Amino acid sequence: MRARKENEMPVLDSVNEVLDSVYDPCSAAFGCALSLNEMGLVRSVEVDGSHVTLTLRLTEPNCMYSFRIEEEIRARLESSLPGYSIDIQLYANFENPWSEEDIHPEARTRLQEWRRKRYANLPIIPVHDVTVSKGA
Structure with a gap:
């Protein structure tokens, strides 16, 4: 890993603020919103002059929200880092x-x-042994 230039730090701080404010859509829909940083999805952030490259890992190969994640990150970074290509x-x-x-x-x-709080008050539903014959 190369050493960071001093002028890259404000850019990296801005990028991390954005990544801390963009939430994984599935965790948010589930009711416990976790940011992309919290989810461990950020693999790398590189700054080269006025160019920022982010590499993010998806939780699932067929993530239906990947386009939304990318759009949200891009919009927030373009707003916080005008003049930078993303x-x-x-x-x-x-x-x-x-x-x-x-x-x-x-x-x-x-x-x-x-999860513990959410599932603490759910009723326990008994599971019955169901045998299915091959001819059924």
């Missing part, structure tokens, strides 16, 4: 797929707490 690369890693272990520890604790 390149956003989204990919799914089939050999090392995303898992909940990639969520930052504080966010994972928050998610676990949210």
